[in-house]
Amino acid sequence: MVFLDLLENIRSKTTSILESQNYTPINFSVESAKPGFGDITCNVSFLLSKQLKKSPQEISIELSKLYEFNDLPQIKNVKPHPSGYLNFEIDYTKFNNIVMSSSIKENYGSLDLGNNEKIVVEHTSVNPNKALHVGHIRNVILGDVISKILKKCNFDVKVLNYVDDSGLQIADIIVGFKYSGFSQDPPNNEKFDHYCGDTVYVKTTEKYETDKQLEEKRHEILKQIEDSSSDISKMAQMITRRVLDEQLKTVWNLGVFYDCLNFESQIIHSKLWEKIFEKLKSDNQIKYEDSGDNAGCWVIPAEGEDDKILVRSNGVATYIAKDIPYAAWKLRLVDDPFSYKVFTTQKNSQTLYETTLDVVDNDIDKQDFFGNKVITVIDNRQIRLQKIVSGLMAKFKEDGAYTHLGYESVTLSADTVKSLGLTTDGDSTQMSGRKGLYVNADTVLETLTKRVYNESKSRNEDLSDSEIDQIAKTVAVGTIRYEMIKPDLDKIITFDLKTSLRLEGDTCSYIQYSYARAARILEKTQTKPNFDSGSELLSSNFEKNLIKKIAMFDVQVNDSVKNLSPKVIARYSYDLSVAFSSFYEHVKVLASETPELLNARLCLVISFQKTLKSALGLLGIDAPERM
Template sequence: MKYPFELFKEEVENFIRASLKELGCEGEVKIETPPAGKGDLSFACFPFSKLLKKPPEKIADEIASGFKESEWIGKVVSENGYVNFFVNEKRLAQATIDIVRKLDESYGSLEKKHKKVIIEHTSANPTGPLHVGRARNPILGDTLVRIYRFAGYDVEVQFYVDDMGKQVAALAWGIKNIDPATLTPPSRDKPDHYFVRFYQKAYQLMQEKEEIDREISKIVKECERGNEEILKMIEKAYMKVLDGIKQSLERLDIRFDRFVVESSFVRDGSVAKVVEALIKSGYARKENGAWYIDMKSFGVGDKKFYFTRSDGTTLYATRDIAYHLWKAERADMLINVLGEDHKLEAKQVEIALKILGAKTLPKVVFYSFVTLPGGKMSTRKGRAVYLDDLIDEAMERAYEEVKKRRADLSDEKLKKIAEAVATGCVRYNIIRIQPEKDIVFKWEDALNFEGNSAPFIQYAHARACSILRKEKIEREEEIDATLLEHEQEIKLIKLLARFPEVVNDACESNRPNLVANYLFDVASQFNQFYRDCPVLRAGDENLKRARLALVDCTRITLRNGLQLLGIKALEEM
């Protein structure tokens, strides 16, 4: 099945190819979206000027003059070396209204790809609650999961549990050796908040006393040797923290299909095989008993990638290579969501995977950290603002905002709406920015009912629902969408028609912010339509039915888009 705007674009591409062939050349046809008022699709002739020995303006004129009436193209205009294409608006209106109402919950989804994707995200050290600085990882990762599934992929979501590092060893040592009575009370009744105190105290003692540092280092080495007693001690410590992390993420509707434990690749011999293969690869060198790969020959500066220590134990990245080889055998595509501080390590892992002939290499989505106006955060040093705190504050603020607007609602209903607005504002305010750009989380932006925010989009959806409660429109009812001729109606229809393209672009580029920004545009345009085009008082009955159908199509598109962002589409606000 092809969507209406896709058929229009396909017709434009075919026309361009045929026109270029007539002019005596062939080449890649790149279609662009022109500025407002310049058409719906555009083709730049500049790359063909040298080949055809003509100015681009002349080429554009010749292509445009060859246009004859077609199914989806309304008109073609040559302007300053561009060929601008205008869609047949009546055809687009009818086709879009029909297909959105027919497909409903699946509108915007793409054909099945018959490919499996493993998306690994969050994978935070299970030593304490998630802090705001790392909150972008699970939100970005979960949104990618939703988009990939909607785009037709079979997706498995994984959390890679680091149960062999010094952090979890410090946690386990702290629980075993520190008297809870000597610690400050936990900030809340939740396992991750309770146990992080042991980790923070152990980390402090590790910095102050060499003997404690040695004890914790010994735990790490015993894990590497596969000491089952020590591994079980560590598992018992971190599992409670992991339960707390899962509870926090479930508040944002984020879940995992599988938790993969790092030590499993030591236990089954995979890590030993990686070390052996890298040593035999011809790229490995030895220095003071430690094996490394010189990154210089791979264009990564003067860095050395050590995959063993001098005592023969391996590093986190070495075990990560084993994990990726395991994943590569189980999926067609691998997506990793990582903080920008992991760029070097990710490159080292990628190079090692290439050396070892991995079946599939991971695509990495890097993100910059979230900060509050006060600056960055650290779990180790106890200077963190936790994700739980952010969600709680969002709930309190959202409740007050909703109460100001809807004092007529019961307290129970106010709280229900506030919860959806709160989780929505946290997710949206993080996802609307490109992953690689920094975010300073500001409440005035996140809860702005008039700006680029979740509440603004949720309110547009609620408004559409309110209109449709006053006068229903049946799904099987035939609609004459060609009556929708007002400028604001046409603009809204064109936006709705582009939703499948936005889903595809967001998936291919791993940029979920495209969906967020698109929904803001739809909500904004819906408000313009609502202002200028009376729906229930349209006058003409057929026009009223057509406008009600357009409202319904907007509701469907906003709902489907919000679900991709993990945000509830409220029917009342």
């Protein structure tokens, strides 16, 4: 820890001073200052003003005299500002070395907030009847980044993907295959998930409007899917796994991997629900209605809202009755009914497990994919149901054990809808799988990769096609990820094929470019950087700004994990790149006046590179040496 330590140190000094003066303790802030107001700032004088019946300015003047920095050489002084703030100035001749030598360590920016506590992150969870579209990608990327940030903070993270392989959407494509004459072999070797979603699903649901008999079939099919002994169920298993295989290829291309797949069909057959139902009853978490609209139903009482029906008067459980046992399973509130087997080895060579109800001979891995805490990434349209689930879990475990990480959806811009050959009245439109109104993730990645390929080829004529290809993938994946992470969770992303995939300005390629520029400097020198001396020579504002940004990494990681806010790291990466780009433009490293200065600057460039690389790593974005 570098900057967090510094802030904490100043905070405790300030607290001691307050104690020594017998002031009532208060909750003040110590944080990085805006440019022009020192380096670190503290607002304690404002808060003492009432208590002491003095102006903040007077208090600042008095307090500023009481600080001692003998044990904190990287702080030069503290000055009372006329506004009332206490502004601390960093002594960069000392600070530089602390920051730069820390930054080259492997675990720079890591924090031990989790103490290796088990935590589960569930994301993706797309029905296996279609290909992933850009809306799903927001979920996938957010979940992936959250899991990486948690790992950075020493949580023991397991990543799950819930495969809803037995709902109506699955029934729809089975109806398509069984009754509408769609072949199970897609024409022209089309990717199977695209074929199922773009053709079978869309066309079949379209037919329901004119063919009511067909629509009745879907409910028959749905019932049979849930009966594991039926042929339809076996067919559904086969089809959904084929789709799932293709969906996994998509997310792997985006650099996303899981620990375990959970199948809804297995949750249903595991009898988990029955156990939880009993538990809910015995704990009085649900009630049976004798009269009224919901007579004969078991309901979950909800404060300030309508009660949620859990079991219908005919004894059949509703949709939410699938989410509750799964949530309870993730928190291990119930005994684990599953065995585990290897599903596949992923593109990054990480093993992907799946749950199974089959008896596994050699109980190879009684895996422990559960957590003391669970984070479920689902878009905000499900916030109501998720509140009910987290409310119940809080009663069984503790407050906050189950966290719903919600986010706003991705819509399509009017231009993009038009480019799909469809019309819209508004500025943007919700995507719809049923209507075929969406942009597939694979398509976006391919389009973007091609564009980057051409761009990169024109700039790097000496590189081979396979090298350019690698760069194109790195930049394309980074661009998509960055666009999904950058906006706040509660902001709608209006996806536009043109503007969302820009490569200039506040984009991933800007950030990656700054890394590549740094690489070119290092490539062109014979000097072997020595971090042991000379860092005090870095004294220009460009250098100091960059060092301060590098130092702030831990503050940002802390902020990001405490608020479950991936975008904090995205902004940090950008800010860090901006600081470097400015430095790069104004400080000619290779033309440094003395060998000592050259060495110090080279070290700074390395420091920058290492820090940016690990920040980008948290976002799942690679840093290219060239592009």
